Amino acid sequence: MIVLIGGEKGGTGKSTLSVNLAALHASRKKDVLLLDADKQASATKWAQIRMEIKGSPLVRVNSVQKQGKGLTGEVLGLAERYEDIVIDTGGRDSVELRAALVVSDLALFPFQPSQFDMWSAESISELVEMARGLNPNLRVLVCLTKASTNPVVREYLDAQEYLSGFPNLPMTDTIIRDRISWRRCIPEGRAIFEMPSPDEKAIVELVQLYRTVFESARDKKVERLALNT
């Protein structure tokens, strides 16, 4: 399965979620490749630090070799060697993002519950329609990220209402909150569940999102196979 984590805004948590989802998948003995399609190379840097930590499961990371449209062929080639691929793309509408959308099974778009992020929904929705013209089975999920943990701050409700106006951008039940633990794991080359003092609430967020991304996708595949038999 090919999972793309993308968007048109910077700093929404794409790389943070990419590395954590890939690490959780690897910890479950899945054959996963984290493909870094962003020139900033955040995921690659995280993986380099990780190599120095003893005992943490290896997360294989490739930086993309082929920029632009060539990425499509590169991903298809890698998909023959790995069971699952998680692609981390940069925070803008790029040829790489479009090329990856054409070959992905699932596109996850993290959105911060801010007005600036919300304004990018229209353009993402159009991008999804365009991608589905070439890749009709593309599943799409939007996940609210970096939402305040303060119960008085209800921005996420406005964001949910706004996004509900885009039927092709369904939202995950999981909301990733703004937590220091999500920030701390990155410079340590660890996933959130590998931290010395684990933040249980953040781990629950990750595991819920992981299930939505990987496990419900498999259910859907089984459903499709069953319908075809």
Ligand SMILES: Nc1ncnc2c1ncn2[C@@H]1O[C@H](COP(=O)(O)OP(=O)(O)OP(=O)(O)O)[C@@H](O)[C@H]1O
């Ligand atoms: N849930 C969270 N809570 C708190 N901080 C977070 C969370 N997710 C990410 N961050 C922090 O926000 C910043 C941006 O995160 P990240 O690099 O993952 O975003 P990105 O979408 O990949 O950015 P870019 O568009 O530049 O690739 C980083 O400092 C990261 O540690």
Ligand SMILES: [Mg+2]
């Ligand atoms: Mg990034």
